[in-house]
Amino acid sequence: MFRRTATYYDARQGLITTPSKQPVFFVDLLLLMLSDLMGLFVETIVPRTGPVFLFAFCLGCSTSATKPHDAMGEDFGTEFSQDDGATEQLDTSQNFCSLASATVGQTIRVLPNPRLVIAVGEEVPILTIRGSGTSSQEEQEIREIAQEKGLTVSDDAQLVVAMMDESDFDTVTKRCGFHVKKVAGAYYLKIESTDGKSVTANIAGLDPEGRFYALKTLKQLIKDRKVRQALIVDYPETPMRGVLEGFYGKPWQEQDRLSILKVFSDLKFNVYAYAPKDDQRTNLLWKIPFTEQDKAFFTKIGAEAKRNRLRFCFEIRPVLFLKFSQKEDFDAMMDKIRTLHDCNVDCIILAFDDADKMFYDEDMEVYSTYVEGLADFMNRLGTEVLRLFPDMMLAYGPRDYYLFAPDINTDLAYMGQNLDKIWEVAWTGNEIVSKTITANDVEAFEAIVHRVPILADNFPVVEDPRDSGIINLAPITGRAKEVPSLIKGFIMNPMPLPFSSLLGLATGADFAWNPEAYNEETSLDTAAALFGDETGTRGLVTMSKTNRTKPLWDEPAPELLKAITDFFLAYETASYHGEMAVLKSQFEDFRDLTLAVTPQHLLPSLANELAPWASAQSEMGGLGLVVLDLLDRLANGKDVGAIEIHTLKDRLQSIEKTGIKPTIGVMPDFFERSMEYICSKITCE
Known part of the structure; x- marks a missing residue:
């Protein structure tokens, strides 16, 4: 047995490898290679009789994997149902297992x-x-x-995008030797052309979700x-990802939210939550029935x-x-949930984070503690919700939502023992915003x-950048590769700027799906x-490398600082x-940001959100080049004029005022240190 790092094509490194580094048995590779050789042998020497040709393209498969299309055995195909009731034959003369044309x-x-x-070929x-x-x-x-x-x-x-039956997923993956977990969202996709003109994208999904994800992958391969x-053979590590x-602050604009879904x-x-x-409709006004306008608002989100x-x-x-008794x-609460169900909501989160314990007099007469009342209320609520809506998912956001929370070993421990398992x-x-998360942390919680927890990661969220001036464009880091396999879900909290959150969210999606292959900068x-x-x-990469926030990242711009x-x-x-x-090369990249971060070169909504930061960083890059020139001239004994210093200071102040x-x-x-040196050599006033 050996690892696939010497076997399959790795898109990241241009090598025949698989990034997951999962073990593959030597016999699997031999079967694939022999399949290719047999296919060549049969097509050139042996007459194309049905059974022999079937063996050629499906070595290791049984003949039940396909159905004869022609009584003479001239061709083979698998029937696929269509919406109009008709059937169409999928051309299986392509070798679903073949690596013969691997490039x-x-x-x-x-x-x-x-x-x-x-x-497996050129574009x-x-x-x-x-x-x-x-x-x-x-x-x-x-x-x-x-x-x-x-x-x-x-x-x-x-x-032609040819969807195979769900049963064919097992046929293709098992009998072609592809090791794959049978989890929701798993899929097989082979895009191949035999003549350089027509192309077939054969898709087999373990379930409809897998077929859908295969289409998403196909979209990325068209440019x-x-x-x-x-x-491509693929599956997610974490069941729920979203x-x-x-965040605290102004919610996203309605159209932005609908677009970003x-x-x-x-x-x-x-998952979107x-x-x-x-x-306040989710907080203080939770008891107030929704208006018709509210219902329309949430129904539109749910439909999208x-x-x-x-x-x-x-x-x-x-x-x-909320009085539990x-x-x-x-x-x-039940009225609100019924209304939400009518608005296409299929998941209810009951959250008590960042709040005091409100233990009312009426409840004190019934329950000995706050958490006793809470557990009783939630258990009754959950039972009734699932009676009415069996497919509704239920989740609990506790007050003690991080491992080092003060009452986690008392209040949350009680909830863990007494809250029905119908609640995630x-x-x-470890913290409200965790620098690192390990397998031991997951197991401790x-x-x-x-129960297996959902990780609600406070990343890439920061205080509203429009108020703080600080934006987080970093890839996710600090989460152990074992974590995604130990949790029920990986859910991230974005910034108040939705599209600017996409870089961080995308790398989080990458990590949750295939953690073994995850690399921060490659994912970025x-x-x-x-x-x-x-x-x-x-x-985008330039801005990401220079706009990273603590605690996940120790420095906002590691390469620039070095x-x-x-x-x-x-x-x-x-x-x-x-x-x-x-350093000059980095400043030149900054200077050019206003030419790169535009709707002509980026997703327009993303470019528009980033424009203030791109503009300020571009100006910083230009001023950085000016400062380097001044320092170089001073080192070589050349004159630096007072007017140059005055203009430089004015421009620096203009950036600060934004x-x-x-x-x-x-x-x-950098500017402060440079100016101190310059002004130690010449009169700056």
Whole structure:
């Protein structure tokens, strides 16, 4: 036995490998290689009789994997049901198992990173696309792919997306030797052309979710009206993956929220939770019935979530005015949940985070402690909700939602013992915002709550950047690779700027899906490429590398800080030109941000949100180049004029007045240190 790092094509490194590094048995590889050789032998020497040809392309499979299409045995196909009741034969002359045309040296980047991705040929130009054996929702997805990629849906299509039966997933993966977990969302996708003109994308999903995710992967492999030929076998590590809009501050704009749900679906998220702390409909006003306008608002979100295969969670945070023993409060909560169900909500979160214990007199007469009353109320509520709505998911956001919380070993331990298992429990790690989360941390929390937890990670959330001036564009880090397999869900809390949150959220999606292959900077590069062209991608990566926040990241701009430190150390020795060149290159990248971070090069909503930071960082880059020139001239005994210093100071003050803080303190510290040195050599006043 050996590891796949020497076996399959790794899109990250251009090697034949699999990033998951899961073991593959040598016999699997031999079967695949022999399959390819037999296919060549049969097609060139042996007459194409049915049984022999079947063996050639499905070595290791039984003949029951396919059905004869022609009585003479000239062709083989598998029947697939269509919406109109007709059936269509899928051309299985393609070898579903074959690695014969695997292409080493090509880079295929998909996010989340697939378990197995192999380039099996060059890009093929396409103008048209259609589905075969597809459901109505899959047909809609194909139409959206066509619209986004500039293609036309046509019966005589160059790219045919052929959906196989769910039973065929086992046939293809098991008998082709692909090791895959049978979990929701697993899929097989092979995109291949036999003539360089027509292309078939064969898809087998373990379930409808898997078929849907295969289409999302296919979309990423179409660019500039060309499709990549590839074989992909994939599945998620964490069952639930998504976003909880749960920050303090102004909730997202309605249209922004509706638009970004589609992006969440593209990232293979399957949960969206509405939980803005400053929307009082979820908090203080939880007892107040929704208006018709409210119902329409939430129904629209629910419909869009459903269209994008996202579970729509709604957080109710009854931190005030909830009396556990009072029937009217129980009835008010049930009325609210009934209304939410009618609005397409299929997940209720009852949250008590960041709140005091409100133990009312009426409850004290019935219960000995606050948590006794809470557990009783939630158990009765959960039972009634599931009686009415069996498919509703229930989750609990406790007051003690992090491992080092003061009352976790008393209050939460009681809830863990007494709260019915129908309730999931959410948790943020060791701290409110956790720098690191390990397998031991998960196991410690699980021991307290007596169930597998949902990780509600407070990332990439920060205080509203429009108020603080600080934006977090970092990839996720500090979470052990074992964590996704130990949790029920991985749910992230974004920033009040929805589209600016996408870089961090995308890397989180990557981590939760395939943690073994996760690399922060590689994931960042792939994520950035999803939201822009080459120019826009470079700009996004530049901004991400220089706008990172604590506690996950110790420094906001690690590479920039090192370049600045190296430059000043070298400057003191008068041998600094190499270090200055490195720093100058970074400043030039900053200067060019206003040319890169634009709607022409990026997702327009993302470019518009980032514009203030791109503008300020661009100005910092230009001023950085000016400062380097001044320092170089001083080191070489050349004059520096007072007017130059005055102009420099004015421009620095202008940036400061905006309140925007790209690089947080790194560039301001560079300017301060540089000015101190310059003004020690010349009169700056």
